[in-house]
């Protein structure tokens with residue numbers, strides 16, 4: 001049995017970490033049984049969630065977890081895709097994780113109201129005397145990461161414009177299909193959906209939401225994925 005270590009649910013989402021959501025969906029797509037437990041990033045070999053322990057073997061990072069399960073269990077989450085579609089899937093994954101994800105993080109963390117109603121609560125159980133220092137430390141680390149990846153160097157309007165371009169690219173790839181590459185979900189679905197669900201979570205204010213809502217096929221896609229993989233959880237409000 002595989003044990004999946006995650007951050008846990010929060011802010012109306014089944015998993016606050018899009019990467020944990022991605023791995024959970026990919027385990028379901030691979031039809032593998034797993035046990036889900038809360039994990040502290042300090043206990044992860046790469047200092048981040050998610051990670052898995054599979055028969056004593058520890059694998060960290062969602063992309064390497066996918067490679068592990070596909071290799072070990074002989075599963076191909078992109079079965080049926082052409083080589084061009086596989087290349088496109090990889091490009092979409094990288095855009096979602098390494099670009100749109102940071103755009104979402106910018107608005108979630110650096111908007112003071114969003115921070116107060118979201119990430120600030122991670123420190124609710126910390127000793128009161130340390131709470132503000134811990135919050136400031138997290139904000140500083142996220143801001144430094146945003147600067148390092150480049151997103152944090154732009155104005156709010158520019159960041160929203162960059163995010164809108166990614167939303168449009170995903171919507172155009174999806175077209176009128178139920179899933180990105182046809183009638184059934186493939187591996188990249190887990191990535192794209194998880195980043196969209198986190199970035200456009202109605203719990204937070206985000207200038208990208210009106211742009212997302214102007215793309216009804218994308219809104220329906222997020223709802224379809226949520227219903228399929230988390231039927232008991234909150235739906236994204238349209």
Ligand SMILES: N[C@@H](CCC(=O)N[C@@H](CS)C(=O)NCC(=O)O)C(=O)O
Nearest residue numbers: 017018019041048049050061062063
């Ligand atoms: N490349 C990693 C990214 C994982 C990631 O960014 N996890 C976040 C939570 S969403 C985390 O643990 N952040 C804590 C940190 O970086 O210190 C993956 O695909 O698993």
